[in-house]
Amino acid sequence: MVISGVGGQGLITLLQIIAQAAADEGYEVRTSELHGLSQRGGSVEVHIRFGKKIYSPIVSSAQANLILGLEMQEALKASYYAGSKTDFLINQFIQIIPLVKNLNEKEISDSLKKISKNINIIPADKICQEKLGNSVVAGIYLISWATFRKLIPIRPVAILNAIKKIIPEKYLELNVKAFELARD
Amino acid sequence: MEELLLQKPGEKIILLGNEAIVRGALEEGVNFVSTYPGTPASEIGNTFFKIAPKAGVYFEFSTNEKVALEAGIGASFSGLKTLVAMKNFGLNVALDALFPFVYTGSKGPTVIIVADDPSCHSSAQSEENSRFIVEAAHIPVLEPADPQECKDFVKLGFQISERFNIPVIIRTTTRVAHQKMPVILGEIKTSKDKTQKGEFVKDVKRFVTLPPRVLEMKKELLDKIEKIREFSESLLKSAPTNQKIGIITSGISYLYVMEALGELNIDLPVLKLDFFYPLAEKKIKNFIKKLKRILVVEELEPYLEKEVARLAKEANCNLEIIGKELLPATGELRPEIVTQALAKFANKKLNIQYHPKLNIPVPKRSPQLCPGCPYWFVVSAIKKAVDVNKVIFGGEIGCYMLFGNSPVNLQDYLSCMGSSVGIAHGIKKATGQKLITFVGDSSFFHAGIPALINAVNNRSNPLVIILDNQTTAMTGHQPHPGAPVTPNGIKIENIVQACGVKNLKVIDPINQEEFVKTIKEFLEKPEVSVIISRRPCKFVVKK
Numbered sequence: 001m002v003i004s005g006v007g008g009q010g011l012i013t014l015l016q017i018i019a020q021a022a023a024d025e026g027y028e029v030r031t032s033e034l035h036g037l038s039q040r041g042g043s044v045e046v047h048i049r050f051g052k053k054i055y056s057p058i059v060s061s062a063q064a065n066l067i068l069g070l071e072m073q074e075a076l077k078a079s080y081y082a083g084s085k086t087d088f089l090i091n092q093f094i095q096i097i098p099l100v101k102n103l104n105e106k107e108i109s110d111s112l113k114k115i116s117k118n119i120n121i122i123p124a125d126k127i128c129q130e131k132l133g134n135s136v137v138a139g140i141y142l143i144s145w146a147t148f149r150k151l152i153p154i155r156p157v158a159i160l161n162a163i164k165k166i167i168p169e170k171y172l173e174l175n176v177k178a179f180e181l182a183r184d
Numbered sequence: 185m186e187e188l189l190l191q192k193p194g195e196k197i198i199l200l201g202n203e204a205i206v207r208g209a210l211e212e213g214v215n216f217v218s219t220y221p222g223t224p225a226s227e228i229g230n231t232f233f234k235i236a237p238k239a240g241v242y243f244e245f246s247t248n249e250k251v252a253l254e255a256g257i258g259a260s261f262s263g264l265k266t267l268v269a270m271k272n273f274g275l276n277v278a279l280d281a282l283f284p285f286v287y288t289g290s291k292g293p294t295v296i297i298v299a300d301d302p303s304c305h306s307s308a309q310s311e312e313n314s315r316f317i318v319e320a321a322h323i324p325v326l327e328p329a330d331p332q333e334c335k336d337f338v339k340l341g342f343q344i345s346e347r348f349n350i351p352v353i354i355r356t357t358t359r360v361a362h363q364k365m366p367v368i369l370g371e372i373k374t375s376k377d378k379t380q381k382g383e384f385v386k387d388v389k390r391f392v393t394l395p396p397r398v399l400e401m402k403k404e405l406l407d408k409i410e411k412i413r414e415f416s417e418s419l420l421k422s423a424p425t426n427q428k429i430g431i432i433t434s435g436i437s438y439l440y441v442m443e444a445l446g447e448l449n450i451d452l453p454v455l456k457l458d459f460f461y462p463l464a465e466k467k468i469k470n471f472i473k474k475l476k477r478i479l480v481v482e483e484l485e486p487y488l489e490k491e492v493a494r495l496a497k498e499a500n501c502n503l504e505i506i507g508k509e510l511l512p513a514t515g516e517l518r519p520e521i522v523t524q525a526l527a528k529f530a531n532k533k534l535n536i537q538y539h540p541k542l543n544i545p546v547p548k549r550s551p552q553l554c555p556g557c558p559y560w561f562v563v564s565a566i567k568k569a570v571d572v573n574k575v576i577f578g579g580e581i582g583c584y585m586l587f588g589n590s591p592v593n594l595q596d597y598l599s600c601m602g603s604s605v606g607i608a609h610g611i612k613k614a615t616g617q618k619l620i621t622f623v624g625d626s627s628f629f630h631a632g633i634p635a636l637i638n639a640v641n642n643r644s645n646p647l648v649i650i651l652d653n654q655t656t657a658m659t660g661h662q663p664h665p666g667a668p669v670t671p672n673g674i675k676i677e678n679i680v681q682a683c684g685v686k687n688l689k690v691i692d693p694i695n696q697e698e699f700v701k702t703i704k705e706f707l708e709k710p711e712v713s714v715i716i717s718r719r720p721c722k723f724v725v726k727k
């Protein structure tokens with residue numbers, strides 16, 4: 001799967017959680033991430049692959065099982081990895097790029113629908129802000145959402161355990177709440 | 185990060201390639217580590233920076249890669265187990281020290297990590313392929329494909345270095361250094377002597393490269409390489425030779441090849457090279473002897489392809505060698521690129537529509553200076569002080585190379601670290617145009633000082649703005665001599681003064697009026713002028 005977003009959305013933590021959960025479930029796991037400029041508000045894209053036998057740490061074009069977009073324009077950019085069977089799970093959130101023409105939600109979803117039928121757009125930022133008072137856990141909410149609905153073939157309990165292993169004590173409660181919130 | 189110190193042999197933990205390198209060095213009982221930051225190698229230094237005291241290892245962020253290597257050479261000459269890490273451009277800076285070190289050889293086993301960045305994910309200045317070093321310097325190079333191999337090859341590198349008294353390079357690439365996977369831990373060898381005091385034992389014949397000895401040393405080196413070649417032959421796993429076509433590859437490309445074979449559902453013999461140098465020539469010849477066609481899968485320039493062509497002249501002159509006809513020489517490989525190349529090579533139909541077409545273009549999100557970055561004040565002062573169309577702006581490597589992006593647009597040339605001042609001098613000598621050039625504090629210490637001295641000594645008059653944000657920001661906020669771990673670093677203004685610069689001011693760019701006035705004033709000066717713009721990066725916590 002591919003997770004795309006913008007710098008500061010915590011993509012590497014999400015990658016760690018899924019990788020840890022997949023490894024704990026007995027899968028082979030490889031991930032790929034990029035460090036450096038991405039921290040300065042640029043696009044970020046990380047890859048996670050797990051299964052019985054895994055070689056490449058990056059996902060092949062057209063072969064992603066799941067594209068998790070934490071920002072809508074970035075989700076569209078990540079469609080490089082999508083084929084007709086790819087599931088999209090997208091945070092209903094647009095971070096405006098200054099000085100250029102940005103795309104709106106309709107343009108993005110219309111464009112994605114031409115690639116795949118499985119497009120889920122979820123207002124994760126809004127839900128987390130409303131219910132938990134903080135949208136930083138939108139990513140946790142979304143990976144949990146994906147796990148409960150089997151878009152990520154890992155047992156939810158494995159994700160929960162990985163969250164507990166990886167998230168520092170201070171923030172754990174909020175993150176576990178985001179996980180639980182995604183249950184229904 | 186602490187888990188890197190776990191003494192739990194046999195256990196698996198998920199590690200980044202760079203963390204696996206650290207772990208490998210710890211398992212081998214490394215004593216001395218030096219580095220200058222550079223992505224994709226930065227996490228090696230960052231990790232040692234955090235754990236070195238606990239691990240009983242000496243660690244330093246050196247002023248640049250050449251001094252990092254020189255520090256390592258000194259430690260190695262004194263018998264310590266030494267690791268030096270840098271990105272590819274750092275190797276260029278360190279080259280002058282590297283060549284003689286390969287001649288003298290190492291005493292304490294020494295491994296040098298060099299990280300390449302195909303596709304320039306975090307490199308501005310060139311898509312450098314460090315493989316060139318082997319022909320020039322005759323230094324063994326190992327190429328890991330993933331974090332497990334990162335750890336294993338660092339250990340192997342130390343063992344080779346110990347056995348043959350030669351430094352060994354481990355060449356990674358971004359997709360190896362920034363790959364994660366569960367890695368099997370080995371035992372951490374704690375160094376016998378916790379003080380890590382080595383001893384320099386005089387040995388003129390060994391450490392002094394002076395003609396005529398230097399030529400003997402070269403001969404000894406070439407002999408040594410042949411011995412290491414035999415060793416590399418003994419380690420290489422042969423591939424089956426019962427088919428007509430085969431593949432030869434190494435590093436990350438190997439993983440894409442295996443992925444592609446699975447995707448295409450074909451079974452071809454694959455020879456995976458761990459040693460890029462010295463190559464296991466006998467085994468390669470044996471592999472290609474009966475083949476009709478071979479696909480060489482490697483990123484960037486066709487170094488391996490050329491070697492295979494050379495060996496084929498002796499082993500199989502009818503062999504058809506395919507490489508760069510099907511694979512790009514620019515940009516990293518990706519699984520789909522290798523799958524398509526392999527499909528053509530093996531005459532397999534491929535029914536995948538790669539890269540779905542979008543009906544609208546996605547706008548590009550270029551990185552920007554952080555909101556609240558001190559550099560915004562510098563940009564604003566410049567725009568107030570001058571007509572930006574009438575002034576040339578010299579760029580440099582660091583966060584401030586983002587000056588090249590919209591809406592700032594203050595960058596008319598960009599090259600390597602330290603070069604902005606050197607090039608500014610040349611432009612000023614060649615033209616009468618006005619010029620402002622930027623250099624970061626870390627870059628100034630790294631390579632800017634000689635250039636400033638040159639401009640003073642050879643009398644040109646650029647306006648140099650030293651962006652003193654008290655850190656090496658771009659690569660993850662590492663300390664540098666002006667902002668060391670302990671307070672009271674070397675003052676940049678003292679250096680600038682000592683270089684003979686008369687027009688010098690230290691200004692907090694938040695004082696716009698003074699900044700604007702000084703820019704205007706200094707641009708009219710007949711000599712070099714320097715403004716030190718001092719305001720910490722917003723991620724620097726005041727100690």
Ligand SMILES: Cc1ncc(C[n+]2csc(CCOP(=O)(O)OP(=O)(O)O)c2C)c(N)n1
Pocket residue numbers: 220221222223249271273274277581582583584601623624625626627628651653655656657658659
């Ligand atoms: C020879 C070499 N070594 C390392 C790097 C990697 N690198 C890119 S930017 C940078 C940091 C520059 O720091 P500084 O000059 O203080 O600027 P800042 O990022 O703080 O603005 C480094 C080390 C490089 N490009 N070239």
Ligand code: SF4
Pocket residue numbers: 040552553554556557558559583653657658721722723
């Ligand atoms: S990291 Fe620091 S120096 Fe770099 S852009 Fe951000 S605030 Fe500025």
